[in-house]
Amino acid sequence: MARGETTQTKVHFKGTDEDFVVFVDDVDDYKKWLSDTSVPLAHFVSTFQIFTTHRQGPQGPFNTAAKGTLENEFGTSDEDAVIKEILTKGTAQESEAPERQGFRNESQGARTAH
Template sequence: MKGATEQVKVHYKGSEDDFIIFIDDLDTYKSWKSDKSIPLAHFVSAFKIFVTHQQGAQGAHDSASKGQLESEFGTSKDDEVIKAILEKGNVQESSMPERQGPKNDSQGPMVAH
């Protein structure tokens, strides 16, 4: 079994674009919403803001440009934008099931003799 994982992202629908950030720890994020002393680094996956070009949370993820951040949030400072997305956005959870299958076909009974 390989690759079972859960992905959590926060989606913010802006006036021009949809913005997304990924988080690692949903429980810590929920705690942060009521206790802002918790460092963002404890639950934010990467300090990178993605834009989906009005395709919602499921669209193609491109890095948001400084201009896009400036026009939507009034700043291009990543920390401030991430905080705004975390405060105003919606959590989207998706799980990726485990993949099963042969791990190494060159060994064992699967090899034709």
């Protein structure tokens, strides 16, 4: 695999007024959790943050969801409960993050004389 290249999985939930995204690291554990909720969320959830995309689907700009936004959509601002609902009702989407470009170590290579 090239430097920096990775597969990224996000679970997208289309709410009434906003789109929500939660990032998942381990898709296999996520799939196990869907049928057996005894699998700890910490085993597969990337970060315990909920993002909004401003009604632009899973591809929009990601901003951390405000507690008021969570309250309006889910009836609670308890992030664990909201993450569980998004993971249960949302749609998982995998995408490949492109490899990084540029020098590996800029201190090595051609030097210019001053």
